[in-house]
Amino acid sequence: MRGEIEAWLREGSAELGLENVAGQPTTAFHFALLPGGGERWRGVCLVWRGDSPKPCVVIKFARDPADNPRISNEPAALGALAGFGVAGRVPRHLRGGTVAQRAIAAETVVPGRPLSVLLGRHRRPAKLLSALSEFPPWMTKIAAASSRPSHRDEAESWITEPLRRASRDPALTEIERSVLDDLLEEAGRLSDRAPLPAVYTHNDPGPPNVLVDHRCRFTGLVDWEGGGWGLPISDLMYFLARLGEDLGDIDLTPAIVAGPPQALELDYVSVARSSLHEMCEELGVEVRWLPVIAALAWLHHAGREAARDPAGQRERLARRRLHRYLDGLAQRDL
Amino acid sequence: MAVAQSPAPDWHFLLPTLPHGSVLCLGGAGPRASIGPPLSPKDGAEGGGDPLAQYDLVALLHPAPRWALNPAAAATLARIVRPGGTLYLEVPRRIGRTPTGMVRTLRRSGFSSLRCYWPRQGFERPDLWLELGHRRVNAYYARQMVHTGSLRRRAVGAFLRVAIAGGVFEALVPGYAVVAVRAGDDDAR
Numbered sequence: 001m002r003g004e005i006e007a008w009l010r011e012g013s014a015e016l017g018l019e020n021v022a023g024q025p026t027t028a029f030h031f032a033l034l035p036g037g038g039e040r041w042r043g044v045c046l047v048w049r050g051d052s053p054k055p056c057v058v059i060k061f062a063r064d065p066a067d068n069p070r071i072s073n074e075p076a077a078l079g080a081l082a083g084f085g086v087a088g089r090v091p092r093h094l095r096g097g098t099v100a101q102r103a104i105a106a107e108t109v110v111p112g113r114p115l116s117v118l119l120g121r122h123r124r125p126a127k128l129l130s131a132l133s134e135f136p137p138w139m140t141k142i143a144a145a146s147s148r149p150s151h152r153d154e155a156e157s158w159i160t161e162p163l164r165r166a167s168r169d170p171a172l173t174e175i176e177r178s179v180l181d182d183l184l185e186e187a188g189r190l191s192d193r194a195p196l197p198a199v200y201t202h203n204d205p206g207p208p209n210v211l212v213d214h215r216c217r218f219t220g221l222v223d224w225e226g227g228g229w230g231l232p233i234s235d236l237m238y239f240l241a242r243l244g245e246d247l248g249d250i251d252l253t254p255a256i257v258a259g260p261p262q263a264l265e266l267d268y269v270s271v272a273r274s275s276l277h278e279m280c281e282e283l284g285v286e287v288r289w290l291p292v293i294a295a296l297a298w299l300h301h302a303g304r305e306a307a308r309d310p311a312g313q314r315e316r317l318a319r320r321r322l323h324r325y326l327d328g329l330a331q332r333d334l
Numbered sequence: 335m336a337v338a339q340s341p342a343p344d345w346h347f348l349l350p351t352l353p354h355g356s357v358l359c360l361g362g363a364g365p366r367a368s369i370g371p372p373l374s375p376k377d378g379a380e381g382g383g384d385p386l387a388q389y390d391l392v393a394l395l396h397p398a399p400r401w402a403l404n405p406a407a408a409a410t411l412a413r414i415v416r417p418g419g420t421l422y423l424e425v426p427r428r429i430g431r432t433p434t435g436m437v438r439t440l441r442r443s444g445f446s447s448l449r450c451y452w453p454r455q456g457f458e459r460p461d462l463w464l465e466l467g468h469r470r471v472n473a474y475y476a477r478q479m480v481h482t483g484s485l486r487r488r489a490v491g492a493f494l495r496v497a498i499a500g501g502v503f504e505a506l507v508p509g510y511a512v513v514a515v516r517a518g519d520d521d522a523r
Contacts, residue, residue, distance in 0.1 A: 002513075003350030030471045033347060033451075033463040043347055053470050061347075100352050113478045 002031060004099045005059060009047065009106075012095045016057055016106055018049055042070045042225075046109070058091065058107050065101040070225045070308070072103055077227030080200060084145040089138065089220040112211030112219030119207055119246040128247070129271045131216035136236055136275040138218065139205070140282045143232050146200035147283060154198055158231055159187050159292070162299045171319070176326040180295065183329075187292045194286040196293075201230035203304060206242040226304055232283050233276065233290070234297040240272045241297070241321070253328035256290045291329060298322040345393075348451055348463060348513050349420050355390030358414065388416040396424045396457050403436065408443040415516040421445060424457050426509040433466050433504045436512055445514035452507040466510060472498045 013019050030048040032055070042062060046055035062068035075093040082092075091107035098104065115132075150158070166172075167180040190196075202209070203226035211220040237256070244250035247268065255273035280287050302318035309315065346352055392415045403425060415421050425436060433450040440448060450467055453460035464475050476498055480491035497503045504510070 001347045001349065001352050004352075030465050030468045031348075031463075032465060032471060032475070033344070034461065043344070048468070048471055048474075054474060063347075117479055 001061075001100050001102075005045065005061070005104070008097060008099045008104065009057070009059075012097075012106070015095050017094075018057065042068060054111075055109050057094065058109055059104060060107070061099065061104040062102045068103055071105055073227070074107075074223075074225040075105060077224040078107065080227070081142070081224065084142050084200065086138070086142055089218075090224065091220075091222055110211055110220035110222055112213055114208050115210040115212050115216075115243075116207040116246070118212065118216060119243075128216060129243070129268060129275075132210075132212070132218050135210065135218040135239070136279060139236050139239075140279045143199040143201075143235075143279070143283055146229075147197045147232070148199075150196060150198035154229070155191060155195065158300075159191065159196070159296060160184070162296060162303070163187060163292075166295075166299055166322070172323070172326075175330045176323060179326045179329045183292050183295050186288065190286060190289055190292070194289070196285060196289060197232055197283065198229045199232045199283070200227065201235050202227055203230060203235070203300070205235050205239045207239075207246055210239065230300070231293055231296060232285055233279050233293050234300065236275060236279055237290075237294050238297045238301060240275065241294070244268060244272065245321075251324075251328060252294075253325060253332065256294050257329065257332055294325060295322065298325060344460060344463070345422060345424075345511060348449075348511065349391070349422060350447070350513070350515060351420075353391045355419075356388075356416075357391045357393070358387075358389040359393045359395065388414055388419070390416055390419045391422065392419070393422040394424060396426065403431070403439075405439055405443065408439045408445075411440075412443040412445065412516060415445075417516055417518040419516050421512070421514045421516065423512045423514070424509065425512065426457075427507065433507075433510050433512070437467075440512065440514050444517050446517045447513075447515040449513050450504070451511045451513070452504075453509065453511060457509060457511070463511070466504045466507065469498055469501070472503050 009016060009018060032046045034044040034046075042060055045059040045061070047057045047059055048054075049056050060071055060074070062071050075096055078091060078093040081090050089110065091110055094106040094108060096103070096105045118128075163180060163184040167177055167184065172180065202221060202224060204223065205221055209221060209223045210218065211222060213219050237252075240255070241252045244252050250268050252269065252272055255269045255276060276290060277287060279285075280290070298318055298321050302315055302322065305312060305315035305318050392411060394411075403423075411421055411423075421440070423436075423440075425433075431439070437448045437450065449465060451463040452466055454462040454464065462475075465471055473495065476491060476494040480487060480494055494503065497506055
C-alpha cells in the first residue's frame, strides 16, 4: 500500500505542501509506520519529504475498507477547532480521500514529542506539572471559546443517563453503588441550580496525545478523532488523572473532593487541584460539580473504549479506574 | 491462489500494493501470516512443489535459523517471485547479514526498489516500523524517543546519534524486514 500512498501524496502535492523549490512534486518520501491497536486499527505514517530533517505530513489510514470513525471523524473536529484560536498547537487537516478502498487523511505535523515518552523517568511529578503549566490554561481557552448552554437532551445523555446506567452495573459493590447514587442526586440538584455548559472536548487527552518540547513544556495536542461537544473540565480531569497514574499511581481524588487550594502547596495533588479550581472559576462552573465530572470522565472514557474495541483491555482498565475512584470517594465519606 | 483475509497484518502496509494475485507465504503463524495458509519451506519451489511456479508476492516471515540467506537463497527467491512481483523478507540479525549487505545481495539477484524497516519491539508486536538507511529519519527517531532521562538512557541516546551520524545504526538493529520488487525481465537484461 506504500506505493499507493506515495501516488496519493504526489497527486495532492500542492494541497499538502509537498512541492520542492522548483514547484515540482517531491519524488522521494521516507516512511515511519506506527500501527494502531484494537478492532478499529488505524495506521499512522510520518512522511518525510526527500530533503527535510523533520516529517512534514502525518498520514492516517484504516486497515480495512469498512468505515473507520477514527479516520472519518477527525477532519470535522479539526475544522471545528479552527474557530477557537488554537492554530499551531493542533494539526491542520490537509487532505482526505481513499487509497486502496481505505479511508485516508493527511494533516500537518505538530512539533514536539509525546509526553508519554518522558514519563516514568520523572521523580518530581509536581515539577513536571509546573513545566506543563501552559496546558490547563490552553484547555480552558478552548472550553471558554466554545462554551454554550447545554440542551436538556445533552445534559440527559452526558450526565443523568450514564450515571443511572452505571449504577445498574452488577459489577459494582453496594458501597460503590451508593456513592454513584449520591453523585446522581448531587448532579440533579446542581443541574437545577448551576447547569453545566457544553464545550468542545478532545475526549482522550492522555499523555500519548499531549506533545511537549525538550523542557517538557506543552507544544500541542493531537489525535482529535474523538473530538466533539461534551462536559467542561472532563478533559483536564482525565489528563490529570492519567498523568498521575503514569507518574506513580498518584490518586487524584483528594484534588477533586478537597476544598480550595492553599498558598505554596507544591505536591502533584495540590497543583492539580489548583488547575481544576482555576478552570472552574474561568468557566463559571460550580466546584461541587467536580466529583460528578470525574465519575463521568471515566464512564465516558470506558464507553468510547468499548466502542473502539469491545471488551478490550482498555475498556476494562477504564472500568477499574471508575471503581477505584468510587472506592476513594466512599473512603472520604462524600 | 491464496485469498487475502481480514484483518491485514501490519507488514502488508509496507508493500508497494496490498497483496493480490498469487501469494507464497513461508514461515510465521497467526494473524501475521493471514494471507492464505502458512506453508512450510517444502511447499516452495525449493522443495517438492512446482519448481517453475512464480508468485506475485513471496513473504518469508521470521525464517528459521537453519535458513541461510546467502546469494544462492537470494537467487532462489528471485526465481520464485514473478517479474514485477514483491518480496517481503523478515531477517533476524542472528541469522542474516546487515541490511546493507542484504540489500546488495538482493539487488545482484535482480531485485529493485529495496527498502528496509526496523520493527521496534520485534516482528510479532511492532509499535513502529522505522525505515532504515536514511539518516534524517533515523536521527529524528533518536531525537524524539531517546533524548532525556537517566544517565544510562542519555548515554544510549548519545551512542545512537553517533551511530546514525556514522551510518552504522542499521548494523545495530536486532532484526529488520526487507521489501523488494523483482525487476521485470526487460529490466533484468
